[in-house]
Amino acid sequence: MKTRVNRQSALLAAGLMISAVSTNAEAVKSQSNTISGTITYAGNEAIPKGQVKIFLKDSQTQSKSQVTVSQTQLISTGKAKTLAYTFAMPSKTKVSQVQLIEVRLERADGRLLARGSEKVREERTPTDVMLYKVVY
Structure with a gap:
């Protein structure tokens, strides 16, 4: 059985990745200050x-x-x-x-x-x- 990727799940995955990257960047930024x-x-x-x-x-x-x-x-x-x-x-x-x-x-x-x-x-x-x- 193949998993179908629709537009909604692709956008959700992209949003979660962007959120994780920005959270990590904020943590690194705050550590240096x-x-x-x-x-x-x-x-x-x-x-x-x-x-x-x-x-x-x-x-x-x-x-x-x-x-x-x-x-x-x-x-x-x-x-x-x-x-x-x-x-x-x-x-x-x-x-x-x-x-x-x-x-x-x-x-x-x-x-x-x-x-x-x-x-x-x-x-x-x-x-x-x-x-x-x-x-x-």
């Missing part, structure tokens, strides 16, 4: 309890205060020695423009406990940031 790495605390201690704010900064600006391109947040429970992060770069920015990741650890009341920054490395290379205690 991510920055990932780990956050550790100086002295190999547990990261204190608080809110971890991660800023993606454009360091090509001429002013001292760098322009924040994007940001994300994590919560530290005070028990982990490292925190992993994945940061999606905005679609309008180029990898060469964004050069700095700044991490700030703040208490619930907003007081800064620790900070650290690191230059963004090449694509698909983890950017690890060390937090250092802030002295007032």
Whole structure:
């Protein structure tokens, strides 16, 4: 018994193939625009309890205060020695423009406990940031 291919089944198959290709292309595109790495605390201690704010900064600006391109947040429970992060770069920015990741650890009341920054490395290379205690 031969299988008959009619116009409807051919168009359905073509549509599914186009959808699969575009989904795969979108996944590859989104992977190249991510920055990932780990956050550790100086002295190999547990990261204190608080809110971890991660800023993606454009360091090509001429002013001292760098322009924040994007940001994300994590919560530290005070028990982990490292925190992993994945940061999606905005679609309008180029990898060469964004050069700095700044991490700030703040208490619930907003007081800064620790900070650290690191230059963004090449694509698909983890950017690890060390937090250092802030002295007032």
